[in-house]
Amino acid sequence: MKKLTELVLLTVLLALFSQAEANPFVYNEALRIGGLVFTALLVAGGVTVLCWGQCKQKRKDEEDASKI
Secondary structure, rough: OHHHHHHHHHHHHHHHHHHHHHHHOOOOOOHHHHHHHHHHHHHHHHHHHOOOOOOOOOOOHHHHHHHH
């Protein structure tokens, strides 16, 4: 009888929890916008790191040496 009681109790608890999670995906607009902003910052940072050494100005010493 004890095993049957435990089984019934376990079944009732599982049924309660499964109804509580009937809709686990709740759409949150603020989370979506925050994720888009975070992604944009990561992309901008990546592009900046990739292009960091590409846009350097020449020094006058380098220009004078190329004219010789």
